[in-house]
Amino acid sequence: MNSREKGNRGEDTATIFLMNNGYRILNRNYRIRSGEIDIIALDDKCLVFLEVKAWNTFGSEELEYGIDLRKQKKIIAVSREFLMRNKRLDFDRIRYDVIFITDSGDVIEHYKDAFTETGEL
Numbered sequence: 221m222n223s224r225e226k227g228n229r230g231e232d233t234a235t236i237f238l239m240n241n242g243y244r245i246l247n248r249n250y251r252i253r254s255g256e257i258d259i260i261a262l263d264d265k266c267l268v269f270l271e272v273k274a275w276n277t278f279g280s281e282e283l284e285y286g287i288d289l290r291k292q293k294k295i296i297a298v299s300r301e302f303l304m305r306n307k308r309l310d311f312d313r314i315r316y317d318v319i320f321i322t323d324s325g326d327v328i329e330h331y332k333d334a335f336t337e338t339g340e341l
Contacts, residue, residue, distance in 0.1 A: 230274025231258055233325045243268070246309075252301050255294035260302060267311040269299045271334075274321045287318055292335050 235245055238261055247260040259270040273286045287295075295316065303309075318334040321327070 227272070227274060229325070230321045231272050233274075233321050233328065234259060234270065234272045234319045237319070237328050237330070238270075247302075250298065250302055252298055254301075255298045257295055257298050257302070260299075262311065263315070265310070265312040266315050267309060267313070268315045268317050269295060269302075270317045270319055271295060272319045272321065274323060286320070287335060292316070296337050 231248060235248065238259065239245060243261040243263050245259065245261050248258065250257045250260055257269050258272040259268075261268045261270065271287055271291070275286070299314070299316075303314075315333055316335050316337075318331045320329045320331075
């Protein structure tokens with residue numbers, strides 16, 4: 221399985237996980253020239269931009285490695301463009317989350333508020 225197939229499988233698993241936990245999926249693989257956001261969803265009145273990482277093993281200590289400052293800045297830039305193009309969305313706040321999934325899909329760790337626009341983990 222190549223990395224794109226692995227990523228798609230991880231995003232499928234994350235989407236099902238989110239929907240089972242009450243999230244409404246708005247978009248998957250939202251792409252513009254400067255980058256991509258894996259999943260955009262609503263968690264009640266919170267607009268959530270999610271990065272999905274499908275790895276063999278992981279832990280919270282690897283969060284910084286998986287979502288470095290450069291990647292965070294790209295996600296934030298793409299999220300701003302999404303907001304400009306979708307001004308009619310009804311939400312109270314924005315959140316940046318990360319979901320880690322093992323290759324087998326049997327372990328899912330969801331880090332809410334994984335980073336902020338100020339670059340803090």
